[in-house]
Amino acid sequence: MAKFFSENKEIRDEFDKLPLAIKNAIIESGVEITSVEQLRKAAQSIEDNM
Numbered sequence: 001m002a003k004f005f006s007e008n009k010e011i012r013d014e015f016d017k018l019p020l021a022i023k024n025a026i027i028e029s030g031v032e033i034t035s036v037e038q039l040r041k042a043a044q045s046i047e048d049n050m
Helices: 003-007 009-016 020-029 036-048
Strands: none
16 A cells, blocks of 8 residues: 555545545555645545446
8 A cells, every 4th residue: 555544544534535436546646645635625525437
């Protein structure tokens, strides 16, 4: 798994709430998530493009 999952509990908790398809897309994208807000924006962007 990506590094951000193990380093930040708040981000991990938010990530765990996402649908599986969104989680997979984030992991596959290779994007480095550094905040919960960034995670939410990435998830919304992926969802909008599905």
